[in-house]
Amino acid sequence: MSFTVGVARCADYVRENVSRAVAEAVERAGGMPENALGEALVKANLLSPAEPERAVTTHPEVVRAVAAEIRRRFGARVHIADNPGFIFTDTADLFKKTKIEEAAALDGVSCGLLADRGFREVGSGAFKALASARISARYLDAAYCVNAPKLKTHLETEISGCLKNIFGTADTETRKKCHNSRSRKRLADAIADIYSVKPPQFHVMDAIESMEGDGPSYGIPRKTGFVLAGANALAVDWVAATIMEYGNPMDIPLLAAAACRGMGPASRGEISLVGAEWEELPARGFKKSSGYVRALPVFLRGIGYKLVSVAPRLDPDKCVKCGICARVCPVGAILPERDANGGFPSVERHKCVRCLCCHEMCPTGAMTAHKNLLARLIEKSRM
Ligand code: SF4
Ligand code: SF4
Known part of the structure; x- marks a missing residue:
């Protein structure tokens, strides 16, 4: 089986450049799946009320371009949402500082918290690490979801990309339980459990300015210059890990855990890269987190x-x-x-x-x- 990932270069966050790059990456990935539902959820990474320049959150221009692309293709209403740390209760501040309110100013687009309808307990016989998880009701009820993560390092999971962004649909207690798993492999399995509940239909990753070093909150912004798109989270994360200079992305426990479950490619040969050559991707000298252990x-x-x-x-x-x-x-x-x-x-x-x-x-x-x-x-x- 082959998994297509669309790649488009983008040097900055100038609106026209981002809109072009998002449209190109989506097209190269084969386009978003049909949506006749009239509505869509965009799951951005809004970890905390941080300014876009800090590279903590998905850049508002990318979120805006994704919302506009959904509007252009399907005319669907778009709701942008995330579930930031429970300590950030001032939602007006969150949407203002991250400038997501600007993205939500588009006609037919709104924004809010994933927690606004509460959480539902979900269990699955396929879970490996968790007995159950409490997941955002808004996320579970959304019939069409586009995942819009930011490419970042992460002190625990090494990469914060498509798979990790969906971890943010779980409530605080579930996330705490996962972080208390005392083993990186178990944490990776817990994140894969949560991802498996309801994979989004499509992914568009902001890898224009990524985060290197000790992410996901206090790493260093690093220009990497790409927008990535695809229908398979693991395939997009694999390409993102290549940008981060991982020779073998399967060294990352989270990606290995997802591959073990057949959630996507287990080798580079299974990925069809459109828009760039593999050799063009790595950001030379990219500072990984926990690199000393690897x-x-x-x-x-x-x-x-x-x-x-x-x-x-x-x-x-x-x-x-x-x-x-x-x-x-x-x-x-x-x-x-x-x-x-x-x-x-x-x-x-x-x-x-x-x-x-x-x-x-x-x-x-x-x-x-x-x-x-x-x-x-x-x-x-x-x-
Ligand atoms: S260490 Fe940070 S989070 Fe903890 S009390 Fe001080 S400022 Fe607050
Ligand atoms: S377990 Fe240790 S590292 Fe984790 S939040 Fe508590 S004090 Fe911080």
Whole structure:
């Protein structure tokens, strides 16, 4: 079986350039599947109220172009939505800072939260890691969905792309359960479980300016210059991983977990790339997350994940004592306001599972991802 991925170059976020690139990538991927329903949901990545320049969220021009493309092709009403961290309750601020409200200003387009109709418990005999998951009712009820992720690194899953973006349809408790799974393979299986509930019909990825380093919240924006499109999430993620300079994307546990279940290609030969050659894709010197662990010989990697430590560490100068880190921690390892610590949060190391959700959700960057000496040495040796 062959999976087509459409690729279009795009150097910046100038509206006409993005509109052209999205239309080209979609066309090269064979077009979006027919939609006679009169409505569509666009699942963007709106992780937090971050300005588009930070590359944390799907750029509003890409979301706008995707919505416009759906309108142009099918005349369908489009609703743009996501389920950001539960701590971000000011939706007006979210849509303003991410500039998604500008995308939603198009005729026939609206935006909102995926949580607006609550969540429903879903179970499946095909689940490998979870007994059940609570998924957004709006997402479950949408008969036509286009996934619009941002290409980013991720300290836990290495890549945040099509598969990972759908993880965001689950409620906070489900996500916490997954992050507390204490093994990268199990987390990968949990994300694949959630993805399998209801794969979107199509994917358009914003890889114009991606995030490298310690994503998904505090990595570094990096121009990569592509829009990717396709009907298969794993195939699009495979191409995205190639942009990130992965020689073998199957080294990424999440992609391997999806391939094991037959969710898409297990080899490059199964992908039909239209619009670029494979050799043109890699962003030279792209900074991956957790690269130092992958640099270890395969037989040492299990031990390496334990020895090569990346753990949360507080920078008190940046901390505003908001307590968000304590609320998102899946294992209750953060005590929010201990007098002994001057009101700063303190991490109980023996409880911490190093999921780095506190780092991801900290609004000021005060909870850093600290690498121990061995981690830094391995990282340096790879430069
Ligand atoms: S570390 Fe960040 S999330 Fe935690 S209290 Fe300080 S500012 Fe808030
Ligand atoms: S303290 Fe931070 S890294 Fe440790 S388990 Fe809690 S959220 Fe995860």
